Amino acid sequence: MISRYHVRCPGCDEVFIARIGAQPTDLTKFYVPCPHCQLPIRGRMTGQELDDHRVILDGDLVSEAEASTNAPVVTIDPFVPSRYGADSLDGLGTFPTMTLMHLLEDRMLDFMEDSGHASEAIDSLWVPTEMLFEYYLDENWSMFARVANKRLEIQRIGTSRHDRSRLAYHALGVATVTIVGQTGERGKLVFDRFTRKHLAAIRQESHRALLRARDAESASLERDVFGVMGHFVDNYPSWSMGRLVRYVDASTLTDLTLFRDEFTLVRDLYQQGFELACKCLWILLATQNTVKRGDPNSFGEIHPAIVPTNKRPKNLTQFDKLPNAYKLAYSGQVPGWDGLSSLLDNKRRNTIGHASVRHDLRSGRIVTDKDQSGISYLDFLNEVLGVYEALCSLMQIVRLVRVAASPDFTVNRPNAAVYRSHRRFTPPPCRTSRVR
Ligand SMILES: [Zn+2]
Numbered sequence: 269m270i271s272r273y274h275v276r277c278p279g280c281d282e283v284f285i286a287r288i289g290a291q292p293t294d295l296t297k298f299y300v301p302c303p304h305c306q307l308p309i310r311g312r313m314t315g316q317e318l319d320d321h322r323v324i325l326d327g328d329l330v331s332e333a334e335a336s337t338n339a340p341v342v343t344i345d346p347f348v349p350s351r352y353g354a355d356s357l358d359g360l361g362t363f364p365t366m367t368l369m370h371l372l373e374d375r376m377l378d379f380m381e382d383s384g385h386a387s388e389a390i391d392s393l394w395v396p397t398e399m400l401f402e403y404y405l406d407e408n409w410s411m412f413a414r415v416a417n418k419r420l421e422i423q424r425i426g427t428s429r430h431d432r433s434r435l436a437y438h439a440l441g442v443a444t445v446t447i448v449g450q451t452g453e454r455g456k457l458v459f460d461r462f463t464r465k466h467l468a469a470i471r472q473e474s475h476r477a478l479l480r481a482r483d484a485e486s487a488s489l490e491r492d493v494f495g496v497m498g499h500f501v502d503n504y505p506s507w508s509m510g511r512l513v514r515y516v517d518a519s520t521l522t523d524l525t526l527f528r529d530e531f532t533l534v535r536d537l538y539q540q541g542f543e544l545a546c547k548c549l550w551i552l553l554a555t556q557n558t559v560k561r562g563d564p565n566s567f568g569e570i571h572p573a574i575v576p577t578n579k580r581p582k583n584l585t586q587f588d589k590l591p592n593a594y595k596l597a598y599s600g601q602v603p604g605w606d607g608l609s610s611l612l613d614n615k616r617r618n619t620i621g622h623a624s625v626r627h628d629l630r631s632g633r634i635v636t637d638k639d640q641s642g643i644s645y646l647d648f649l650n651e652v653l654g655v656y657e658a659l660c661s662l663m664q665i666v667r668l669v670r671v672a673a674s675p676d677f678t679v680n681r682p683n684a685a686v687y688r689s690h691r692r693f694t695p696p697p698c699r700t701s702r703v704r
Contacts, residue, residue: 270343274335275300275327279307283335288323289345292316293505297529298346299629300325308629310529313346349509349524349646367524371516379515382449383508389446394501396420397443401494404436412436429674437667444497444660447504448653451514454607455661461604462552462665469558470672470679478554478564478584483673486666489548493663496541500656503537506530507656510649518647525632526645534652539621541655545612546592548662550584551669552599552608572597592617611654619643620651 273286282304290313299308315321344350348367372379396419403412412432416422420439425431445452469475479486500507509526554564561568565583575594581587587595593614600609619625620643622636627645635642643651671677 270345271323273323273325274330274332274339275309275325276330276334277302277304277307277309278327280305283330284339285335285341286325287341287343288313289343289347290321290323291347292321296346296505298344298527299529300327300342300344300527301630302327303340303342306630308529344527346526346528347509349512349521349526351523351525368512371512371520371524375515378450379512382451383511386447386449386504386508386511389443390501390504393439393443393446397439398498398501400439401436404432405491405494429676430671433667433671437664440494441660441664444656444663447501448657448660449511451511452657452660454611455657457604458607458658459661459664461602462555462661463668465555465559466665466668466672469555469564472558472562474562475554475558475564476672476677476679478558479669479673482550483670486551486670486673489544490663490666490670492544493548493659493666496537496544497656497659497663499537500541500652500659503533506534507537507649507652509646510651510653513646513650514653521644521646524646526649527632528645529627529629531627531634531645531648534649535620535625538648538652538655539617541652541659542612542617542621543592545608545655545658545662546595548666549595549599549608550587551662551665552602552605553587553595554584556602567598570601572601608658611658613651613654616643616647616651620648 269290270287271290273288274283275286276283279302282302284303286300288298288300288311292315293313294316296313297310298313299310301308309325309327311323311325313321313323348365349371350367368379369376396415400412400415400420403409403415409427409432413425416425416435416439422435425435445456448455470479506528513521553567557566557568558564567581567583567587571580572594574597575590579590579594581590587598590598592612596609596612596614600606619636619639620634622638624637625634626636627633628635628642632645633642634645634648
């Protein structure tokens with residue numbers, strides 16, 4: 269749906285026509301560049317239904333009669349990238365649906381299906397899954413069984429700690445991996461490689477002892493990662509367009525801008541997620557150390573080039589204190605885990621987390637004092653998706669080490685189903701009705 273507004277720019281007082289693409293939303297903040305003076309004019313959109321949908325602009329709205337017949341037109345859509353300064357209906361970036369079709373060509377259907385599954389998972393699966401997991405963490409087993417039964421239609425629940433853990437994490441895995449979608453190969457590979465190494469590592473008592481000793485830490489990671497994943501889902505519409513970057517050639521996006529004005533909100537999510545993901549990395553390195561050198565604390569002789577000699581960790585406690593860039597360099601040395609360093613790109617983290625960072629609405633880019641060209645808003649959203657993807661895998665990894673640290677865990681019977689159950693995530697069937 270596109271609505272037309274005759275707007276008087278609060279800066280230059282000139283009138284123009286804003287064509288604004290609208291979708292159902294709880295709240296979307298956006299901006300419209302004035303075609304006369306380029307001032308970004310902020311706006312908000314609210315309303316899930318047609319009759320309560322509202323678009324509010326910071327500029328004054330005027331009647332059609334007050335506008336001259338040749339008033340310039342700007343088309344923007346906070347849900348689809350458009351071309352900054354587009355003033356006609358011809359060409360790329362002026363007509364939102366056409367823009368997507370132009371950009372995606374034969375991948376349009378895949379993209380729409382992937383986005384559709386993600387939205388469906390959020391609408392129909394996330395709320396009961398989140399509830400189930402809350403009860404799991406609180407060990408409220410009667411409510412846990414009730415939610416599994418009534419909301420997720422799962423009949424066989426089991427009563428052992430292991431059964432419950434498998435169910436809670438499987439539900440979480442299905443929902444979160446569906447939200448990441450078809451382009452989540454890196455996160456999947458990190459998890460698969462970890463699983464193999466973990467199965468080898470837990471055969472050694474020193475490794476199991478370490479996991480037991482650090483179980484309180486793993487338990488708090490479990491709660492924290494779950495909590496942050498919930499914030500990501502709550503704000504999904506704000507970063508969902510990051511997916512587009514994974515579907516199209518980057519060069520086709522250079523002229524396009526997503527006219528959303530939500531940088532602060534999304535940056536906070538990004539930073540929180542990034543920090544937390546890096547806090548989980550000791551698990552990967554402990555596993556690698558055990559498999560390679562029989563000691564979870566031994567980092568061996570081969571260190572990443574960026575880590576100075578005097579910073580090389582001699583044990584996990586020293587590793588915990590390293591800057592994130594060094595931690596990521598260590599996990600990046602392991603084949604298959606290098607995907608984490610691209611999902612958690614430390615260079616971009618430095619730009620996005622810089623004290624002087626801002627969303628330059630005139631260029632549509634995230635810039636800092638030191639980096640004036642910065643990165644595009646769409647690339648930034650793709651980084652956010654990357655952090656979410658990393659968290660989804662790390663959450664399942666945290667689960668495996670918690671299982672191995674539990675008192676009833678026996679190495680001869682690690683129950684291969686635990687691992688198999690997360691090997692292949694299949695998207696849930698699409699439902700037409702909302703469960704919540
Ligand atoms: Zn103006």
